[in-house]
Amino acid sequence: MSDFTARRVMMVDTQVRPSDVTKFPIIDAMLDVARENFVPRDRREAAYMDGNIPLGAGRTVLEPRSFAKMLDALDLQNDExxxxxxxxLxxxxxxxxxxAQAIVACEADESMSAESxxxxxxxxxxxVIxxxxxxxAGVPEHGPYDVIAIQGGVELVxxxxxxxxxxxxxxxxxFMEGALGEVRVGHKIGGRMNWRLAFNASAPILPGFAKERAFAL
Structure with missing residues (x-):
């Protein structure tokens, strides 16, 4: 077992399982994917730490706990x-x-997308496309989607x-308010969004997902 493999098992056992994430497909996927290969090279040693990993330009890889809980709340199916x-990355x-069946990975940074x-x-x-x-803007040409996951903070969608x-x-x-945030899951019913709180988390707000600031003198 390589050092990274051992750390991956520890990440799942100490960060994911204790957060009430018990769905086997999530556990299995997080044990299988070598997280160290999907973070900046100078952050590989921190790949399995508890916390968001900076990607630069105010972007992050969500901490394992928050990401796992998000997947748990979304309850992805293998035909979606x-x-x-x-x-x-x-x-x-x-x-x-x-x-899931297929993923469309939307990334604004060309070099990050190429690296991914x-x-x-x-x-x-x-x-993965x-x-x-x-x-x-999303990726309307491949939609509509069964599930949408946003990897960062928003003030609005x-x-x-x-x-x-x-x-x-x-x-x-x-959804971020100041330094605090909460992950909400929205269901589209009758063309309208019904949101419910899933858990608390925190991440920088993604470009294009901040509220317009009213200009005041």
């Missing part, structure tokens, strides 16, 4: 199409690719994103 917004897409494609390819993961484009969710579909977003 998922839109992964802010996929960064591809870790979230790699894990979800083990559970290499890492996914090296891992033998072939059911990498898309470079504005995060708040643009209508353009919600329109890409199928009727009956689910979306998870981390």
């Amino acid at each position: 199409l998922v839109l992964d917004i802010g996929s960064g 591809g870790y979230s897409a790699a894990v979800m690719a083990h559970i 494609e290499v890492a996914l390819n090296d891992a033998g993961i072939d059911n 990498a898309h470079v484009g504005a995060l708040d 643009p209508d353009a994103i919600l329109e890409q969710l199928k009727e009956g579909g689910r979306i998870a977003a981390l």
Whole structure:
């Protein structure tokens, strides 16, 4: 067992399982995906630590606990199409690719998207489509989606994103207020969004997902 493999097992045993994440497909995927290959090279030693991993430019890889709980709340099925917004270096897409049928990984940073494609390819993961484009635009050409997962903080979710969710579909977003945030899961029922609180977490707000600030003198 390599050092990273041992750390991966420890991450699951000390961060994921104690957070009441018990669904076997999530545990299995997080044990299988080599997280160290989906973080910046100078952060590999921190790949399995408890906490968000900075990607630069205010972006992060969500901490294992928060990401696992998000997946648990979304309850992905193996026949579903998922839109992964802010996929960064591809870790979230790699894990979800083990559970769902196909993932569309939306990333605004061209170099990060290219790096994620290499890492996914090296891992033998072939059911992820990498898309470079504005995060708040989503990827309508491959939609509508059964599930949408947003990998970072939001103050609001643009209508353009919600329109890409199928009727009956689910979306998870981390709504930030100041330094505190809560992950909410939204269900689209009768064309309207019904949100419920899942758990507390924290992450920087993604570009395009902040509220317009009113200008005051």
